[in-house]
Amino acid sequence: MTARKIFCCGCGDKVEARLTSGAEVYPHRADLADLPFWKCDGCGNWVGCHHKTTNRTNPLGNIPTKELKNARQHIHRLLDPLWQSGIFRRSDIYAKLTEHMGFEYHTAQLRTLDEARKAYKFIKELAA
Structure with missing residues (x-):
């Protein structure tokens, strides 16, 4: 094992x-x-896991609860169109989130629903 x-x-x-x-x-x-x-x-x-990489068993992040997993997916539904459409560069959004959150931001590293709410609120303001 x-x-x-x-x-x-x-x-x-x-x-x-x-x-x-x-x-x-x-x-x-x-x-x-x-x-x-x-x-x-x-x-x-x-x-x-990052199964499409050379280290296919590298975890995507920490292990979320079901509620946190749903919150992360909700965040990505709002976040991804911002950089995919070219409104923002992906690196710029993540840099802004890093500054706002106080730690190097990656959605898969969110540990609590409060962190997810904080990130979502900030992204929603960026999208406005």
């Missing part, structure tokens, strides 16, 4: 996450069966 210390938002600490596959975390999704995921056996939450 492969294990790795990853921060788990559900447990509130770094945990020994277990490397598993999409067959376990998404049993109803045959298209994800062979993809790697890190799972916290303490709370049952998981995070995907």
